[in-house]
Amino acid sequence: MNMPEINYGNFRKKWLRKATIYSFKNCSxxxxxxxxxxxxxxxxxxxxxxxxxxxxxxxxxxxPIQVIPNGFDTDYWKDLGEKRTPFSFISVATGTSHQARAxxxxxxxxxQLAANHPDWTFTLTGDSNYISLNPNVTVLxxxxxxxxxxxxxxxxxxxxxxxxxxxxxxxxxxxxxGCVPIGSAVGAIPEIIGDKSLILQQKNSSELENLLSNLEQxxxxxxxxxxxxxxxxxxxxxxxxxxxxxxxxA
Numbered sequence: 468m469n470m471p472e473i474n475y476g477n478f479r480k481k482w483l484r485k486a487t488i489y490s491f492k493n494c495s496x497x498x499x500x501x502x503x504x505x506x507x508x509x510x511x512x513x514x515x516x517x518x519x520x521x522x523x524x525x526x527x528x529x530x531p532i533q534v535i536p537n538g539f540d541t542d543y544w545k546d547l548g549e550k551r552t553p554f555s556f557i558s559v560a561t562g563t564s565h566q567a568r569a570x571x572x573x574x575x576x577x578x579q580l581a582a583n584h585p586d587w588t589f590t591l592t593g594d595s596n597y598i599s600l601n602p603n604v605t606v607l608x609x610x611x612x613x614x615x616x617x618x619x620x621x622x623x624x625x626x627x628x629x630x631x632x633x634x635x636x637x638x639x640x641x642x643x644x645g646c647v648p649i650g651s652a653v654g655a656i657p658e659i660i661g662d663k664s665l666i667l668q669q670k671n672s673s674e675l676e677n678l679l680s681n682l683e684q685x686x687x688x689x690x691x692x693x694x695x696x697x698x699x700x701x702x703x704x705x706x707x708x709x710x711x712x713x714x715x716x717a
Contacts, residue, residue, distance in 0.1 A: 468519055469519065469524055470519075470630075472512075473515065473567060473571060473631070476631070478524050488525055491525060492528060492529075496531050496714065496715075497530050498534075498535050499534055500634035501534065501536065501655035503519075503633070503653075503654045504633050504654070506519075506520040507654075509653075510668075511651055511668070511669060512630050512670045513669070533710075535711060536655065536658075536702055537636055537702065538702055538707030539636075539639050539640060539702055539703065539704055540704045541643050541699045541703060543612075544639075544640045545643060546645030547644070551620075551621060552622065553623060554588065555587070555588045555589075555622045555624065556588070556626050557589075557590045557624070557625055557626070557641070557646070558589075558590075558591055558625065558626040558627065558628075559592045559593050559641075560592075560593045560594070561609065562594060563591065563593065564596035569597065571629060571630050571631055572629050573630060576628045576672055576675055577589060577604075577626055577628060578599060578601060579672045580679075581603050585603050588603055589604045590605045590606075591606050592606075592607040592610055592615075592618065593608070593609055594608065595607065595609075615640065616640075619640060619641045619644035620644050622641075623646070623647060623687065624648075625637075625638060625642065625646035626649050627656055628651045628670075629650075629653050629654070629656070630651070630653065631654070632653045632655070632656055633654050634655040635654075635659075638660075639659055639702055642659070642660070642695065642698050643699070645691045645694065646694065647687055647690040647691055648665055649679070650665065650666055651667050652666050652667065660694075661697050661701075664682075665690070
């Protein structure tokens with residue numbers, strides 16, 4: 468990525484850019500987890516250059532590339548049938564006590580949403596030093612996988628409103644546990660979620676409000692079941708394992 472507008476990406480720094488270019492040109496095989504990391508026409512945040520991904524940033528790259536998405540152990544990450552708090556939202560990210568990192572992970576939009584809906588509950592997990600001024604936002608530090616699975620099973624929605632993203636594991640874990648996903652049109656997020664009605668096409672708080680208001684409360688159980696099925700069908704651990712073995716043995 469090359470996003471100096473939000474202080475993000477290896478290509479905005481001279482020596483990181485040189486090291487990144489050298490590494491990709493001199494390895495024998497590149498196995499990115501998302502097609503958007505290879506080449507994308509970025510449109511989510513209009514302040515950021517649209518030309519992102521390996522082939523846009525290294526146009527003379529000849530190293531073979533094969534996309535292999537992440538996979539999840541759906542025997543572990545699963546819906547436990549627990550009661551979920553209505554209008555409860557969770558998001559997981561590390562390093563968000565740094566302002567640039569929080570913006571990359573979409574916390575600015577989440578804070579606006581929390582401010583507009585004081586009767587909704589939000590939990591931001593992964594960095595205990597992150598500070599929110601909204602009383603309906605709970606901040607938790609890093610959690611182990613058992614605690615994360617329990618958290619995912621107690622929330623109605625998972626928010627992945629990243630400004631930049633490859634393939635977010637937390638999104639897949641939360642969906643496998645039955646959270647209704649709301650995500651930005653960035654990286655592999657639309658591919659993981661699958662349902663366009665759950666995708667925020669542009670970084671805009673009003674559009675996010677419209678998206679949420681258009682969701683029928685009576686259909687949330689259906690959205691939840693579809694999220695579980697989506698991960699089980701398209702992003703299983705075994706599928707990733709087979710592809711890795713196939714291309715590493717070639």
